[in-house]
Amino acid sequence: MASENTAPCAIAVRDVRFDWPGGQFGLDVPTFDVLQNESVLLLGQSGSGKSTLLSLICGILAPSQGVIQVAGTDIGALGRASRDRFRADHIGIIFQMFNLLPYATALDNILVPLRFSKARRARMQSPRQEALALTKALGLPETLVTGVQASTLSVGQQQRVAVARAMIGNPKVVIADEPTSALDSDAQGEFLELVFRQVQDAEAALLMVSHDERLADRFDRVIRLDQIASLRRAGGA
């Protein structure tokens, strides 16, 4: 299994080169690290390759060259199915919106990842109790969590359920892709507060992608995407 505690980095990217199928575009990331327990804000506009970078870190895409270590494991060396399992075991993901399966209850949504990860399931006593504890900590009433379909929740409530789903089973790496952009500014602050508290409790690293620089002061470190990565076009350099 992954030796999570020996490596100092939660995420370590070295000399990664990725080519999109067709060879029209490519992305180069020479070096990029997120330390354990560290919170990093990655600033970048859409189209700057951030989706690609996140997909690489999450193991959806495999690099053409280079090494991507997540929680001490070189995921580039894993097969596709193993990368999927690794993601299920070790990474919690929060999107901008549309995080939830609309037809399932919030509770079912939170518990779905356990279906794909034995490791997460093994890290907890009673999944249901822990899911309810999480949602209580995130300020969601239990009736909303167990009684209704996720599609009936407000956007803010859905985002909190998404946090609970990302955090269930205490993954060591949490990745958030513009999780606040669908919220109004008051709710944004409150939501970030909740995310930070959960990530700190779980002693996880947080990599958040956003284009909103106002969020910067809450993070340990702020990096611009163009500082660490460069887009390549066919025929270009």
Next chain:
Amino acid sequence: MTLTRLALASLKSRWLTVGLTIFAVAMSVALYLGVEKLRTGARDSFTDTISGTDLIVGARSGSVQLLLYSVFRIGNATNNITWDSYRDIANRPEVSWAVPMSLGDSHRQFRVMGTTEAYFDRYKYRGDRSLEFAGGDRMNDLFDAVVGADVAAQLGYSVGDPIVVAHGLASFSEHADTPFRISGILAKTGTPVDRTVIVSLTAIEAIHVDWKSGAQKPGAPTSVDVIRSMNLQPKAITAIMLGAESRLKIFSLQRAINEYPQEPLLAVLPGVALQELWSIVGIAEVALIGVSAMVVVTALLGMAAMLLASLNARRREMAILRAIGAGPMTVVGLLLIEALLMAAVGAALGVGFLYLGLIVAQPILDARFGLFVPISGLSGREAATLIAVVCAAAAVSLLPAIRAYRISLADGMMVKM
């Protein structure tokens, strides 16, 4: 939260389209199984038209033709059997019993058959069921007639009513001078007996006393009293039902009759002739089963189209599953489970529809058409059909499944709209 529960929740959220798809599958399965049941019912009813008779004998023609006129009362005999030949055959040592039949007259649209009382004992159908009387009794008098259930029902006859027998078929020259009385009405059998008027062999002779070559002799008709005093031994009959002393003797008896030197005769085994006839009629059966199989295929293709159409709307769903660690194969699995669930529920519902339909239709089919469709459990063949439906559902959903695989591989965890 298992994949199946996930699939169920997803199906439930699209209950209207899913419900319609399941309904279409159920209806097609019910139709297919219904046709299958009707088909076997029709075949059994058909081959059960006559049983317990070892050989049917008539003038030499084709076996199907002999069967048609002697059992189904369709068409006419090309020739008669002389009474002497009949006596000869009936007295052979291999013959256990013989029932002569004389056909050729009609009453309204129904055939009249002259026979002996033994007919009521020897004629069996649907295994070993004998003719039963719904009212009245067998012929007691020369001018008594027994009518089948359809004859009584369609012409509104009851026991004791007089009827007039016409000479020949579809003829206007009625034997009005010799009226018959209905002595009994037979219970419904689902065989051509229902559409037959049965009189004694001597009665057939009696109504032809004053007739020659299809026309009434000129002059005053012979009075009923005179006819009663005449010798009414028939000179010819149309066909004979034979029972052999032992099953082993049937074939030698058949050969002996077929090689009968005095007259060209034909003896057929009813079962063999019935199968021969069914092989002609059965082409319609194959067409019917083919059409209903196509309906099942259409319903399944509809399901595949529905799944395919839903894929675009479900890209986010697939992306979410990928983000939380599901592989593309899991997405494919989810889709296949959905298809299998729909097909299985559709098939089960179809079986329900089938039996509901059978319960409603069985008495109607039996009473109207004499077609007895037993309400039995599913045969091995039918159960295999249901399994085939579910397997075919999996096969046709491969198309949407492969597409889902491609989409979820391309989209990853971010939907590119």
